[in-house]
Amino acid sequence: MNLLVLLVIVAALAALQLVATRWVTVNRLAWMAVWWVAIYLGLAYGINPPLPSSIIVLFMAIVTLALAVYLSADSDELASAVQTVTAFIVEKRFRVALLTVLAVLPLLVALKVYTNLSNPPQPPSSSRTIHPPPPASIIFDGTAIDLATANNPYRELEHTDPAAFAQHVENGRRVYFENCFYCHGDNMQGAGMFAHGYDPIPANFNDPTTIAMLQESYLFWRIAKGAPGLPSESTPWSSAMPAWENFLTEEEIWDVIIFLYEFTGYEPRAQGMPH
Numbered sequence: 001m002n003l004l005v006l007l008v009i010v011a012a013l014a015a016l017q018l019v020a021t022r023w024v025t026v027n028r029l030a031w032m033a034v035w036w037v038a039i040y041l042g043l044a045y046g047i048n049p050p051l052p053s054s055i056i057v058l059f060m061a062i063v064t065l066a067l068a069v070y071l072s073a074d075s076d077e078l079a080s081a082v083q084t085v086t087a088f089i090v091e092k093r094f095r096v097a098l099l100t101v102l103a104v105l106p107l108l109v110a111l112k113v114y115t116n117l118s119n120p121p122q123p124p125s126s127s128r129t130i131h132p133p134p135p136a137s138i139i140f141d142g143t144a145i146d147l148a149t150a151n152n153p154y155r156e157l158e159h160t161d162p163a164a165f166a167q168h169v170e171n172g173r174r175v176y177f178e179n180c181f182y183c184h185g186d187n188m189q190g191a192g193m194f195a196h197g198y199d200p201i202p203a204n205f206n207d208p209t210t211i212a213m214l215q216e217s218y219l220f221w222r223i224a225k226g227a228p229g230l231p232s233e234s235t236p237w238s239s240a241m242p243a244w245e246n247f248l249t250e251e252e253i254w255d256v257i258i259f260l261y262e263f264t265g266y267e268p269r270a271q272g273m274p275h
């Protein structure tokens with residue numbers, strides 16, 4: 001609530017009411033216009049944090065409707081309002097005012113379009129490296145893993161023992177739906193139920209610029225170490241990716257990696273190819 005603005009609006013309305021009852025007669029149409037503007041100002045400037053403009057448009061549409069109902073409830077008032085509008089359009093003495101309104105309305109629309117267009121979207125103040133070079137090796141559970149040479153130990157089962165491979169896929173599916181889908185989504189598009197709260201948003205694994213261009217050892221590093229393990233050029237925005245080394249075993253991480261590729265249909269990038 002912005003009390004000061006609301007007070008000013010209420011005071012202005014009260015003052016107008018005083019003037020109107022004592023010295024001049026104001027017809028209902030003019031009063032409605034005054035109320036319309038007052039409610040608009042109240043919604044646009046009297047509420048903190050500010051309402052989104054779509055909500056204001058919605059409220060103002062309702063207000064317009066309510067005022068129209070109010071006006072048409074009394075047939076004398078309605079007739080006099082129609083008369084006022086007709087007089088404004090047809091009478092010679094309003095000719096200049098009418099032409100001014102007709103000229104100003106499209107100009108206002110043009111001005112709005114112009115100001116909208118002349119505000120170019122601002123890029124973020126610092127850019128973020130989405131796929132930073134991985135470290136040469138990481139320590140997982142007390143053991144060093146060389147990321148340049150590490151392979152998914154279960155990958156070869158795909159050809160040598162498809163039944164065992166299928167079990168790793170199933171285990172990866174379990175790990176994914178127990179831990180990852182809240183953020184990365186049930187179809188891996190990065191649109192899980194928590195996703196909208198994060199900046200950067202969780203990775204969309206269907207996007208060809210994520211896992212499709214990465215090696216499995218790279219994913220192992222990203223999943224094991226999460227956001228805390230990222231170098232500084234990748235953390236100007238705070239990534240919410242948890243460090244899964246605290247919750248998952250080495251096998252579970254390799255399995256969930258297999259599942260990511262199985263589900264999306266992508267092949268991991270071959271070992272030894274530069275990023």
Ligand code: HEC
Nearest residue numbers: 179180183200201202203210211219222223239240241256
């Ligand atoms: C709390 C939300 C959250 C959960 C839960 C989560 N992630 Fe993430 N993840 C993120 C965010 C946010 C990013 C993107 C930002 C970044 O690059 O750090 C990300 C990025 C990644 C990346 C890097 C992708 C790339 O293109 O570099 C991988 C791989 C990943 N997540 C896998 C997983 C796996 C596997 C799990 C489950 C074991 C999981 N995530 C659970 C939030 C989450």
